[in-house]
Amino acid sequence: MLNGIRIIEFEALGPAPFAGMLLADLGAEVIVVHRKTGGANPAKAAENLLDRGKRSIALDLKDAGDIATAKALVRSADALTEGMRPGVMERLGLGPEDAHALNPRLVYGRMTGWGQTGPRALQAGHDLNYLGLTGALFYGGLPDHTPGVPPTMLGDIGGGAMYLAVGLLAGILNARATGQGTVVDAAIVDGATHMMGLLLSMQAQFSQNQRGQSLLDGPHWSRCYTCADGLAISVQCLEPKFYAQFLDILGLSEDAGLQPQFDKALWPVQTARLEVLFAAQPRAHWLVLFDGSDACVGPVLTPQDAQADPHIAARGIWQDGAPAPAPRFGPEARTPGPIPTRGEHSAAILHDLKTKGLI
Numbered sequence: 329m330l331n332g333i334r335i336i337e338f339e340a341l342g343p344a345p346f347a348g349m350l351l352a353d354l355g356a357e358v359i360v361v362h363r364k365t366g367g368a369n370p371a372k373a374a375e376n377l378l379d380r381g382k383r384s385i386a387l388d389l390k391d392a393g394d395i396a397t398a399k400a401l402v403r404s405a406d407a408l409t410e411g412m413r414p415g416v417m418e419r420l421g422l423g424p425e426d427a428h429a430l431n432p433r434l435v436y437g438r439m440t441g442w443g444q445t446g447p448r449a450l451q452a453g454h455d456l457n458y459l460g461l462t463g464a465l466f467y468g469g470l471p472d473h474t475p476g477v478p479p480t481m482l483g484d485i486g487g488g489a490m491y492l493a494v495g496l497l498a499g500i501l502n503a504r505a506t507g508q509g510t511v512v513d514a515a516i517v518d519g520a521t522h523m524m525g526l527l528l529s530m531q532a533q534f535s536q537n538q539r540g541q542s543l544l545d546g547p548h549w550s551r552c553y554t555c556a557d558g559l560a561i562s563v564q565c566l567e568p569k570f571y572a573q574f575l576d577i578l579g580l581s582e583d584a585g586l587q588p589q590f591d592k593a594l595w596p597v598q599t600a601r602l603e604v605l606f607a608a609q610p611r612a613h614w615l616v617l618f619d620g621s622d623a624c625v626g627p628v629l630t631p632q633d634a635q636a637d638p639h640i641a642a643r644g645i646w647q648d649g650a651p652a653p654a655p656r657f658g659p660e661a662r663t664p665g666p667i668p669t670r671g672e673h674s675a676a677i678l679h680d681l682k683t684k685g686l687i
Contacts, residue, residue, distance in 0.1 A: 331355045336405045338361045344410065345360070353381055359385060361389075363386065376667065385673060386671030432507070436510070438511065438514060444515070464524055496512055554603075556609050559611040652664070
């Protein structure tokens with residue numbers, strides 16, 4: 329889908345290379361500028377899943393000759409991504425003004441936690457800090473527990489990489505129409521806040537400032553339960569018709585204590601009853617009972633176990649132990665490109681730049 333689009337990615341951690349992997353999965357030519365040394369994560373210097381489908385050139389951005397090569401890459405590109413702290417690329421002579429002087433059509437993607445401006449812009453931070461400050465972490469736990477540590481995909485990927493990718497694609501469309509590039513300031517605090525729009529739109533009648541009293545973090549029908557064998561199931565039958573089916577399968581349709589679905593005062597007692605109920609049988613029992621229903625009950629699997637699930641396997645969502653590209657265009661999953669070693673394509677990329685007269 330993105331064939332013919334060239335993106336230059338300056339090596340970083342987390343969301344920026346994930347966005348690059350996503351775009352490479354969709355067919356863009358992504359050239360990652362790796363450090364000549366072990367890079368940001370030496371343990372991943374030889375092979376990194378997030379580099380799949382990309383081409384790699386190794387440069388020392390403190391070397392004048394390599395900076396000239398980096399600028400030639402900028403001149404050849406539709407878009408650029410970087411995940412440095414604000415000001416670092418400017419000091420290298422590769423900031424947005426420098427880049428647009430070289431290539432006015434360039435879409436310049438900047439991936440940070442705090443954003444390019446604001447009192448915290450130059451501070452270090454990680455997912456939990458960004459989510460905590462925005463309010464997105466507020467609902468991340470049960471009412472009587474401290475908010476938990478959500479997986480990194482909530483901030484880094486949901487609030488960061490996905491917004492960077494969408495911003496880049498929007499910028500490329502605009503540049504093709506107008507000839508003018510832009511700067512995409514993709515900050516996790518921005519994206520994480522924006523992501524809350526769905527939750528806030530669903531719960532106007534529920535508390536937004538009290539944990540355990542909102543639409544999805546308080547009800548007995550929206551949580552995970554531990555079964556007799558210590559394994560967990562997820563329950564989230566939000567719509568009344570699905571909740572009715574949930575009660576019917578459990579033989580509780582006539583139970584006056586569980587019939588009220590949205591009475592917040594009853595949620596703690598209703599939760600306690602379901603905890604006892606689900607703890608009485610192993611998970612396999614409940615999965616058989618709810619199999620094929622619309623009661624919105626399912627297992628909580630490890631990533632390894634998920635690969636063997638019939639639905640996951642049928643769709644080919646995992647390929648050789650790694651997530652397949654998404655989304656797909658048609659019924660079949662796309663096979664991702666190989667993972668390059670650091671600097672694997674340096675010679676070929678330099679030859680291409682020389683052939684085009686860029687260096």
